[in-house]
Amino acid sequence: MNLRVNGVARDSIPALDRAVQYGDGLFETVRVRGARPEFLARHLNRLGSGCQRLRFPPIPWASLVQEVTELAGQSPDAVLKIILTRGQSERGYRFDPDQEATRLLALSPLPHWPADIRRHGIRIRICETRLCSQPMLAGIKHLNRLEQVLARAEWDDPGIQEGLMLDHNDHVIEATMSNIFLVRDGTLVTPALTACGVAGIMRSVILDLARQFDIKTEIRPVTLQQARNSSEAFVCNSLIGIWPVREIDGLAGYTIGPVTQALADALISYRDSNEGNWYPS
Amino acid sequence: MNLRVNGVARDSIPALDRAVQYGDGLFETVRVRGARPEFLARHLNRLGSGCQRLRFPPIPWASLVQEVTELAGQSPDAVLKIILTRGQSERGYRFDPDQEATRLLALSPLPHWPADIRRHGIRIRICETRLCSQPMLAGIKHLNRLEQVLARAEWDDPGIQEGLMLDHNDHVIEATMSNIFLVRDGTLVTPALTACGVAGIMRSVILDLARQFDIKTEIRPVTLQQARNSSEAFVCNSLIGIWPVREIDGLAGYTIGPVTQALADALISYRDSNEGNWYPS
Numbered sequence: 001m002n003l004r005v006n007g008v009a010r011d012s013i014p015a016l017d018r019a020v021q022y023g024d025g026l027f028e029t030v031r032v033r034g035a036r037p038e039f040l041a042r043h044l045n046r047l048g049s050g051c052q053r054l055r056f057p058p059i060p061w062a063s064l065v066q067e068v069t070e071l072a073g074q075s076p077d078a079v080l081k082i083i084l085t086r087g088q089s090e091r092g093y094r095f096d097p098d099q100e101a102t103r104l105l106a107l108s109p110l111p112h113w114p115a116d117i118r119r120h121g122i123r124i125r126i127c128e129t130r131l132c133s134q135p136m137l138a139g140i141k142h143l144n145r146l147e148q149v150l151a152r153a154e155w156d157d158p159g160i161q162e163g164l165m166l167d168h169n170d171h172v173i174e175a176t177m178s179n180i181f182l183v184r185d186g187t188l189v190t191p192a193l194t195a196c197g198v199a200g201i202m203r204s205v206i207l208d209l210a211r212q213f214d215i216k217t218e219i220r221p222v223t224l225q226q227a228r229n230s231s232e233a234f235v236c237n238s239l240i241g242i243w244p245v246r247e248i249d250g251l252a253g254y255t256i257g258p259v260t261q262a263l264a265d266a267l268i269s270y271r272d273s274n275e276g277n278w279y280p281s
Numbered sequence: 282m283n284l285r286v287n288g289v290a291r292d293s294i295p296a297l298d299r300a301v302q303y304g305d306g307l308f309e310t311v312r313v314r315g316a317r318p319e320f321l322a323r324h325l326n327r328l329g330s331g332c333q334r335l336r337f338p339p340i341p342w343a344s345l346v347q348e349v350t351e352l353a354g355q356s357p358d359a360v361l362k363i364i365l366t367r368g369q370s371e372r373g374y375r376f377d378p379d380q381e382a383t384r385l386l387a388l389s390p391l392p393h394w395p396a397d398i399r400r401h402g403i404r405i406r407i408c409e410t411r412l413c414s415q416p417m418l419a420g421i422k423h424l425n426r427l428e429q430v431l432a433r434a435e436w437d438d439p440g441i442q443e444g445l446m447l448d449h450n451d452h453v454i455e456a457t458m459s460n461i462f463l464v465r466d467g468t469l470v471t472p473a474l475t476a477c478g479v480a481g482i483m484r485s486v487i488l489d490l491a492r493q494f495d496i497k498t499e500i501r502p503v504t505l506q507q508a509r510n511s512s513e514a515f516v517c518n519s520l521i522g523i524w525p526v527r528e529i530d531g532l533a534g535y536t537i538g539p540v541t542q543a544l545a546d547a548l549i550s551y552r553d554s555n556e557g558n559w560y561p562s
Contacts, residue, residue, distance in 0.1 A: 003296050012293035013301060015284050015385055020294060020364070022426035023304025054427070055434055079372065083301070086430075091360065091389055093426065093433035093457055104296055108372055132413035133449065136431060144425035145303035145374065146335070149367075150417060152374035153336055168414065176374055 002074060002107040007067050017102060018095065019085035023143040025101075026050040028201075030068070031238045032078040032107070037068050038271065039238065042201045047084065050140035056086060056101055064103055071107050079239060081106045083143070113161075113240065118264070121246030121256055122161035124175060124235070126224070127151040131167050131174075133195035141198050151176045162235055164227075164248065167196055172222045175235050178243070179203040183232035183259045187216040202236040209266045215259060232257035241267055283355060283388040288348050298383060299376065300366035304424040306382075307331040309482075311349070312519045313359040313388070318349050319552065320519065323482045328365065331421035337367060337382055345384055352388050360520060362387045364424070394442075394521065399545070402527030402537055403442035405456060405516070407505070408432040412448050412455075414476035422479050432457045443516055445508075445529065448477055453503045456516050459524070460484040464513035464540045468497040483517040490547045496540060513538035522548055 003011045018024035028043040037043070044061065051059055064082070072080050083104040089095050129151035137144070151163050162175040173191050174180060179200040182189045188210045193199050210217045227233065233245035233254050242264045244256040284292045299305035309324040318324070325342065332340055345363070353361050364385040370376050410432035418425070432444050443456040454472050455461060460481040463470045469491045474480050491498045508514065514526035514535050523545045525537040 001297065005296065011296055013296050015286065015292055015294050016282065016387065017301070018430075019301045019304075020298070020366075020385070021308075021424070022430055023300075023424055024427065024430050027302075054431070081372070085301075091362070091392070093429045095430065095434065104301070106297065111372070129417060130415075132415040134411075134413040134428065136410060137427060142427055143302070143304055144427045146305060146418060146423055146425045147415070148374045149299075149303055149305050149376065150335070153376065 002071065004067055004071060004103075004105040006103050007063060013085070013102065013104060014088050016088045017085050018087065018089055019083065019102075019143055022093065023145070024054070024095070025083055025085035025143040026054065026056075027084070027141055027143060028082040029238055030072075030080040030082065032072045032075055032080050033271065035073045035076050037072040037080055039201050039205065040065070040068065042204060043082070046141065046199070046201065047082065050142060051084065051101075053136070053140050054086075054142065055097065056084065057098055059084065059101055067103065067105055071105050075107060077110050079108050079110055081108070085143075111239070117161065117243055119256075121244035121254065122235070123159060123247040124162040124164055124245055124249075125155055125160050126249045127154050127163040127165050127176070129154065129165065131165050131196040133167055135195050138196050139193050139199040148176050161243065166224060170224055172224055172227045173197040178235035178237040178240065180227070180233065180235050180245075181206065182222065182227055182230035183257060184226065184230050186259070187218055188259060189218045189220065189222060189226075189230070191222045192219050200236065201238050202241065205267070205270065206236055206242070206263055209263055209270060213262060213266060215262070230254070232260045234260050283352065285348055285352060285384075285386040287384050288344060294366070294383065294385060295369050297369045298366050299368065299370060300364065300383075300424055303374065304426070305335070305376070306364055306366035306424040307335065307337075308365070308422055308424060309363040310519055311353075311361040311363065313353045313356055313361050314552065316354050316357050318353040318361055320482050320486065321346070321349065323485060324363070324519075327422065327480065327482065328363065331423060332365065332382075334417070334421050335367075335423065336378065337365065338379055340365065340382055348384065348386055352386050356388060358391050360389050360391055362389070366424075392520070398442065398524055400537075402525035402535065403516070404440060404528040405443040405445055405526055405530075406436055406441050407530045408435050408444040408446050408457065410435065410446065412446050412477040414448055416476050419477050420474050420480040429457050442524065447505060451505055453505055453508045454478040459516035459518040459521065461508070461514065461516050461526075462487065463503065463508055463511035464538060465507065465511050467540070468499055469540060470499045470501065470503060470507075470511070472503045473500050481517065482519050483522065486548070486551065487517055487523070487544055490544055490551060494543060494547060496543070511535070513541045515541050
């Protein structure tokens, strides 16, 4: 693991940092491909939205981009996690609006997944842990992640790759570490994330690709029943790309259909395009 | 600030600790009085409940108590914050159930509050930030505190000491850093915390005191209207003890009534009793 704190090689942060005390911060998980941070512009854009939502002070974006690019350059294939914290402050929830944010970068090896996942699809379960509705935090990738930690602790079976998370109204929102897409009557559907969930970077890429391919898209509330009655399903995130879903909670019946396949193929081409490889010059 | 990590004087923690990454941990804010950690048994008990809820590994309680007692001994009057984190783990939400927890202790000076607060009461506002309903996390004092951070950032007026937080059903739950009590027709009422909120140590002390004094108590859902129609109101936590409320959102009308006064007096005596001064021998 290769770590940087505010541009300096360090493997620790102050114990009084507000990330430690309150989870007061944001993060991004970036795929490094060809020693470059993939979709960096989109990641920074979401990070910027998060900063606005949490009322973070101005971020030295140029320094951050330089540090990310430099660190990504050290490995052809890796995971680069960016964490922005509100830094240290005096005791109590109140923060100093002028306190500079802390930038933490961590470069780590790409996880290993079974090679046949993309061909055969994954099995996912339905988690008992529900996502609570909090519009003020919905969509952004903040550091308050206990719901995901509890959800991921619900199963141990290595044959199950992901867990679907519902809200308290039995709507499907996302999976523990990925977003979900469904295909219904040829339309690509993904849950609305206005009250909870993380608006993933790969989710935004896939929605853009679908529009380019004239695949009809819908972002709306999705019930579990609707998810089960879909012809295709897949999950996605910045690291895994697209993983077709074969089975939800023991109910098989999904095939790796034409829409999933078209999008998976398109994603590969898109990654070679300018935007996919965007990095600061 | 006097810091300990796993019993050793240190002012930083590993950047990959799960408290930094996910807010994966718990905390307690203990009042040090007479160089002893006040209500330590109750704090450790709540910490234990939190550990169970978050599926933490067994905690070396004896070491923790020893470290807390030793650190508290360094100051007659102070704040001692205990943080338990799930420690470091590999990337991803999944945790190793056998990973040892990290103990972080911080001793800091007692905050200064205006001397007349106890006599004249405080003004509180109603926060726009709502608490989301998450029964799996309700009651425990975990490190996912962005709702409180956002709520506390809503006001800057030093004449307003606290902010009341409601859930999405317009029920009063707590204040940003304290619990709330109301007196209605001689009955002491405090909101039920089954879906959100922190079950404060001072809240539990006050409920016990009220029962000892034959004051009728009710723990139940409380609407904002009911809070406004109460004859007395006060907030409490381990540091401030009891602060009478004089005004909610500009609506004055509360007096420091007989129930509030009786409980405030009882609290002082109780602190001198065995349980109040409980500390390991």
